[in-house]
Amino acid sequence: MNSDKTHPYPMQRFSVAPMLDWTDRHCRYFHRLLSGQTLLYTEMITTGAILFGKGDYLAYSQEEQPVALQLGGSDPQALAECARRAEALGYSEINLNAGCPSDRVQNGRFGACLMAEPELVADCVKAMKDAVSIPVTVKTRIGIDDSDSYEFLQRFITVVSEQGDCDNFTLHARKAWLSGLSPKENREIPPLDYPRVYQVKQEFPHLTIAINGGIKTLEQAKEHLQYVDGVMMGREAYQNPGILAQVDRELFGIEGDIRQASDVVEAMYPYIEQELSKGTYLGHITRHMLGLFQGIPGARQFRRHLSENAHKAGADVEVLRQALALVTGKDS
Numbered sequence: 001m002n003s004d005k006t007h008p009y010p011m012q013r014f015s016v017a018p019m020l021d022w023t024d025r026h027c028r029y030f031h032r033l034l035s036g037q038t039l040l041y042t043e044m045i046t047t048g049a050i051l052f053g054k055g056d057y058l059a060y061s062q063e064e065q066p067v068a069l070q071l072g073g074s075d076p077q078a079l080a081e082c083a084r085r086a087e088a089l090g091y092s093e094i095n096l097n098a099g100c101p102s103d104r105v106q107n108g109r110f111g112a113c114l115m116a117e118p119e120l121v122a123d124c125v126k127a128m129k130d131a132v133s134i135p136v137t138v139k140t141r142i143g144i145d146d147s148d149s150y151e152f153l154q155r156f157i158t159v160v161s162e163q164g165d166c167d168n169f170t171l172h173a174r175k176a177w178l179s180g181l182s183p184k185e186n187r188e189i190p191p192l193d194y195p196r197v198y199q200v201k202q203e204f205p206h207l208t209i210a211i212n213g214g215i216k217t218l219e220q221a222k223e224h225l226q227y228v229d230g231v232m233m234g235r236e237a238y239q240n241p242g243i244l245a246q247v248d249r250e251l252f253g254i255e256g257d258i259r260q261a262s263d264v265v266e267a268m269y270p271y272i273e274q275e276l277s278k279g280t281y282l283g284h285i286t287r288h289m290l291g292l293f294q295g296i297p298g299a300r301q302f303r304r305h306l307s308e309n310a311h312k313a314g315a316d317v318e319v320l321r322q323a324l325a326l327v328t329g330k331d332s
């Protein structure tokens, strides 16, 4: 087993995946209350949005740390500039998206189609590494379309690690079809191939390799950690966030009380009040909390109360208090 002592980047041992529209800053704030150790990724943010957009796309709360920024783009200088800004703001890592198969992303010549251009990915990583001193990592698939042999993946990793000086990859253990499948189908239809990811770690033992795709329990995560350095969990962590409360103890060996879900809800109140005073809608925060009590009596009522009330005009923290009382059976 890879021991923490030799891990160059220990927090990557377990992470929550970048997920567009899901892992926004409110979601990350909530996840951080559940686990102090898990590495949290932003949604993919394009270099265009950061450099030319009107919103403050890099805004986050210090409480979310450690947070990795995932960038979408393929222009080395633009990526370097975004990485520089992110490092100045305190982000812990820059991750390049070379795995998203959506059409919109392909038109911008980034995401999974970058797997076909390892030299360009190397240039991108190199430019970012020259610009910052925080880790620069790449998230990709194990293949695209008919380029799904081990040799194809091996060449990608070789070029990006040698020419781009990239020493850290997260591999979603399925290939992507660049046309014909929706992004959602591309997360479900191509079969998972974990041994292929293990093979990469075996052949490139000096690289940090994290595995992603279809991992649903911490037992499964532990099993993978016998072969690779890190596990990234996406949909399960989002839909069943209570799982994160076990991570510090189960995967990082940190003794101490497991955070109770109801305490985490209460710990969200001050954050929510602060956000509401800035004009954020309650529902934009509580939507990430709907799955919190999965498997516990009252979970359905909690979910329903929030779904029905958090989007109403003027909804405030009281709605969440009422929802919590439906699970705990006490007025808080």
Ligand SMILES: Cc1cc2nc3c(=O)[nH]c(=O)nc-3n(C[C@H](O)[C@H](O)[C@H](O)COP(=O)(O)O)c2cc1C
Pocket: 017, 018, 019, 020, 021, 022, 043, 044, 070, 097, 099, 100, 139, 172, 187, 212, 213, 214, 215, 232, 233, 234, 235, 236
């Ligand atoms: C709603 C949603 C949005 C996603 N957005 C991104 C993204 O912005 N960047 C990215 O690299 N992957 C994205 N993904 C893919 C996940 O990061 C992850 O690779 C995938 O869901 C497989 O992991 P899982 O089986 O644990 O969910 C997204 C997945 C979902 C469900």
